[in-house]
Structure formats: structure tokens, C-alpha cells
Amino acid sequence: xxxxxxxxxxxxxxxxxxxxxxxxxxxxxxxxxxxxxxxxxxxxxxxxxxxxxxxxxxxxxxxxxxxxxxxxxxxxxxxxxxxxxxxxxxxxxxxxxxxxxxxxxxxxxxxxxxx
Numbered sequence: 001x002x003x004x005x006x007x008x009x010x011x012x013x014x015x016x017x018x019x020x021x022x023x024x025x026x027x028x029x030x031x032x033x034x035x036x037x038x039x040x041x042x043x044x045x046x047x048x049x050x051x052x053x054x055x056x057x058x059x060x061x062x063x064x065x066x067x068x069x070x071x072x073x074x075x076x077x078x079x080x081x082x083x084x085x086x087x088x089x090x091x092x093x094x095x096x097x098x099x100x101x102x103x104x105x106x107x108x109x110x111x112x113x114x115x
Contacts, residue, residue: 004056011053018046031096032089040082047074 025038051067089095090105097103 008053008057011049011056015046015049015053018042018049022046031099032094033086036082036086040078044074044078047071 019042022038022042025042026035029035029038048071051071055064055067086095087105097106
């Protein structure tokens, strides 16, 4: 067992912990916005850790380019998906407005409703 094997094992454990944290956050958090936060942040970092483990285990150009493509698409789509889910939850009144620090979307909707 060399240092690369230890690093791969640690990265897989970190990824598993982050995925578990995301799952627990989805179940335990009280509203949609905090659940979205729990679902997106650890999930992306967990995927990055597992992809890095794959690159360390099989360091070829084909694997590296595939990992870069996977991570790029994940980083491009995950924030947009969370944003759209948050907006739709807000518009269908599934958001606890009493815990919002600043309600910018509500202010913008009211401004456009006046026009």
C-alpha cells in the first residue's frame, strides 16, 4: 500500500461523509431553501473528491479529460437547478418567509406587479 492508495481511500471516505451529510440535511432541515443548500454544496464537493480519487487511481489522459468534463457540467448545472427550484418554491409559497433575512425576490415581484 503506497501513498496514492491511502489518498484514494481518504478521498472516498470524505466523499461518503459529504454525501451522507447531504442526505441528512435534506431530511432534517426545515424548509426548501436550507434543503437546497444541503443538497447542492456537499454533493458537489463529494463528487469532486470521488473524481479526484479516480484520477489518482487511474492517471491517464482519457480519465482526466472525462473527469474534467463531468465536473464542469456538474458545476454549470447544479447552481442553475438549485436556483430554479428555489424560485419555483418561492412562487408556490413553499418558503418560510419569516426566516428570510432579506426578501429581494419579493420586492422585485411587487415592483413588477405595479407596472
